[in-house]
Amino acid sequence: MNVVAVIPARYASVRLPGKALLEIAGKPMIAHVYERVAQCRALSRVVVATDDERIARPIRALGGDVAMTRADHASGTDRVAEVAEKIEADIIVNVQGDEPLFKPQMIDDALAPFSADPRLRFGTLRAKIREQDNIFDPNCVKVVVDQHDYALYFSRAPIPFARGLMSLYGQRPELGGLPGEQPTYYKHLGLYVYRREFLLEFTRWPVSPLEYAERLEQLRALEHGVRIACPLTEHETISVDTASDLARVKAIMENGL
Numbered sequence: 089m090n091v092v093a094v095i096p097a098r099y100a101s102v103r104l105p106g107k108a109l110l111e112i113a114g115k116p117m118i119a120h121v122y123e124r125v126a127q128c129r130a131l132s133r134v135v136v137a138t139d140d141e142r143i144a145r146p147i148r149a150l151g152g153d154v155a156m157t158r159a160d161h162a163s164g165t166d167r168v169a170e171v172a173e174k175i176e177a178d179i180i181v182n183v184q185g186d187e188p189l190f191k192p193q194m195i196d197d198a199l200a201p202f203s204a205d206p207r208l209r210f211g212t213l214r215a216k217i218r219e220q221d222n223i224f225d226p227n228c229v230k231v232v233v234d235q236h237d238y239a240l241y242f243s244r245a246p247i248p249f250a251r252g253l254m255s256l257y258g259q260r261p262e263l264g265g266l267p268g269e270q271p272t273y274y275k276h277l278g279l280y281v282y283r284r285e286f287l288l289e290f291t292r293w294p295v296s297p298l299e300y301a302e303r304l305e306q307l308r309a310l311e312h313g314v315r316i317a318c319p320l321t322e323h324e325t326i327s328v329d330t331a332s333d334l335a336r337v338k339a340i341m342e343n344g345l
Contacts, residue, residue, distance in 0.1 A: 092177040096164035097185035099140040120188035128192035169291040182280040191323040201317035209286035211317035217273040229276040239316040
């Protein structure tokens with residue numbers, strides 16, 4: 089398969105303006121993401137998609153590939169689709185530009201179902217939630233899957249809702265407090281894999297009701313009956329959305345991770 093990774097990055101950010109260029113361990117964040125993605129041997133090409141020359145500059149300095157895009161895209165996926173329209177590829181991998189701790193092995197994990205099933209059109213990743221507070225954090229998107237690792241639903245709410253563990257919504261019990269098998273909670277990781285033709289089709293569909301309610305665009309695909317492969321990975325990242333996220337990432341990278 090001809091697999092191309094596209095990293096969408098814009099300068100504007102409501103919570104953390106200019107975050108793609110924030111310095112971490114002597115480099116702008118977007119440079120860390122690009123270098124880590126480029127380590128994945130499954131990729132034939134890595135492209136940073138941006139509408140801002142300030143973001144393009146450090147990538148070009150690394151000898152990287154940049155595609156300049158329109159400035160009016162509603163989402164990173166739309167920006168990725170603009171690039172996908174102009175390139176040859178079987179598979180497009182959408183890697184978030186605000187995850188400087190990204191592990192290249194995550195791409196291999198997300199691609200595995202595509203090698204096994206030539207009919208598969210859409211995939212992503214999940215990881216076990218190990219910190220209890222994340223279950224109740226709306227910024228941590230949860231996912232439940234079927235017995236074949238296909239997504240059933242994504243939500244900002246705690247899913248599954250375990251009545252025996254949470255008698256009142258929003259209560260934070262100890263998850264190991266009851267006998268018997270306990271539910272496992274999974275975090276959705278924002279890495280997306282698409283067949284190129286599906287990505288171009290998907291971005292032409294209007295926003296769906298569940299997508300609008302949860303502000304999660306992958307629900308648009310589920311509402312259209314599209315199966316989403318969601319294999320488990322051992323790797324995790326931290327999305328830099330706030331100043332506290334940035335501080336956590338800096339502390340980790342200063343320790344050589």
